[in-house]
Amino acid sequence: MTILVIIEHHDEVIAPATLSAIGAATKLSEPIEALVAGNKVKKVTEATSEIASISKVLVADSFEYEYNLAENLSPLIVRLAKNYSHIFAPATTFGKNIMPRTAALLDVMQISDIVEIISPDTFKRPIYAGNALATVQSADPLKLITVRSTAFEAVKASGGSAEIENIDGTGNAGLSEFESSELSGTERPELTSAGIVISGGRGMQDSSNFSMLEKVADKLGAAVGASRAAVDAGFAPNDYQVGQTGKVVAPELYMAVGISGAIQHLAGMKDSKVIVAINKDEEAPIFQVADYGLVADLFEAMPELDSKLP
Amino acid sequence: MKILVPVKRVIDYNVKVRVKQDQTGVELNNVKMAMNPFDEIAVEQALRLKEAGKAEEIVLVSIGPTQAQETIRTGLAMGADRGIYIDAPHETEPLSVAKLLAGVAKKENPGLIICGKQAIDDDSNQTGQMMSAILGWSQATFASSVSLANGSATIVREIDGGLETIKVKMPAVITVDLRLNEPRYASLPNIMKAKKKPIDTLTVEELGVDIKPRLSVIKVEEPATREAGVKVSSVTELIEKLKEEVKVI
């Protein structure tokens, strides 16, 4: 048995969720190889070879992999698949895009968003926005898995020196083209791996008020998130959305400010270690999951919090 | 051009889901069901393309128990033209659903298949990508904007770092995200009209697909519940708790 992990990377850096996907793979105690596909990926290849849990890095350095288009990437993974018992990728928009396509080409039923590995063929995954946990056993000879990064510890990105092997690409499928991207790019920590997350909801009333959260976030070294209502209303960019259909986070501290606590929002944050809720409605469901609840007007509480933090 | 829209019948998103005592699944009896919210957005998108003169016909497909036909009816009342119903167990897996839908696509030859990015019951987020792979088509997932011109579709995608624009050759599979549009409500006259719109039936056998599950569900359990904590009376007390009691700041 050998495991393959697909390395997600952006701007020459390994995406943090990948390290958690490798963390999940290590639970099977089998050799782990990594695939780095991309255009001019020398840095990422070297960084991957330094991950102690990786025994070998396969590198497909070719123009057709520059933009992670599924139509180009899936055939490559399909070609490699016969050498492996399991293929892991993070359950990010990258993994969610390429893995099901790959699975169908291999006639395998993918296992999405696992939170626990019971045995090499049995896994736990949340369903119904995390209101239930299903234990599923796969009958497919090859397991294609996406990993919920908050459920597994990230491996250390150092201490190793894995062998590097260059492999050929599979060419451009010619079905799709990248045109442009508009990334939110922030100086703050990345939402899904931040130790502290402060999220704002509809109660924020307007995008300029998000600066109240940002000030506190910067003092605490926190990432900023949002509810769907806040994103839909244009208060925050789409990639701030926490929840069933946004990002799943599980920081040491999650602060929900002006968020009611709908199940779809809770699905994305209820595994946080400590939850704080600031809401003016004492009946808000968010208080049912909060360790510390403050019933207050956020327009008073947030400036006060800002002024009282060093 | 024809647009195919797969629509799934799921537990209404407002319902508090209950896990069955015997841990075989969640309670579906006497529970309000509805069209998967993402699929409503997909239907709305198809209607808008038709209204803009980019499509002639919208065909809905649903796979599931008999009542899945009601979900098709809901979409017909929004304005879709006809439906195809495939009788199969509620639990049919995304891989099988994708094969069945690909089979329908081969009969119907649509220029686009627009589906939800995720069914809110199994939360798989797989079917569209799988269907696209089986058909050998292009895929555009998590769409928050769609525009068509000269045999290709330009799609803005919601990705982890922000937004990305790609251009895909048609025929294509598009999976939709929440912010693509706001689905319309069916008007009373349209609900009446929908009653006369045709729903054809296809069988799994006719489509020649083996739908035997690859994943067996060993058990379904309640997640650990979180206990509500305490209310603090002031910002000062909150800071103190976070510093002294749980030491997270």
Ligand SMILES: Cc1cc2nc3c(=O)[nH]c(=O)nc-3n(C[C@H](O)[C@H](O)[C@H](O)COP(=O)(O)OP(=O)(O)OC[C@H]3O[C@@H](n4cnc5c(N)ncnc54)[C@H](O)[C@@H]3O)c2cc1C
């Ligand atoms: C298919 C589907 C998927 C979804 N996915 C997600 C998802 O991924 N993430 C997500 O978040 N939602 C999601 N939702 C939406 C979800 O159901 C809720 O509508 C949403 O989370 C509500 O956001 P909110 O709490 O900010 O807004 P509201 O529910 O309107 O709550 C606003 C809160 O702010 C409080 N407030 C107002 N003013 C103040 C003030 N001055 N001071 C203090 N408190 C104040 C109010 O008391 C209220 O509790 C989804 C819905 C569907 C149907």
Ligand SMILES: Nc1ncnc2c1ncn2[C@@H]1O[C@H](COP(=O)(O)O)[C@@H](O)[C@H]1O
């Ligand atoms: N049984 C079904 N019938 C019709 N469409 C379905 C069915 N299952 C999934 N789909 C479509 O595939 C999308 C993604 O579902 P999933 O991969 O299960 O998360 C849904 O939003 C639907 O558009």
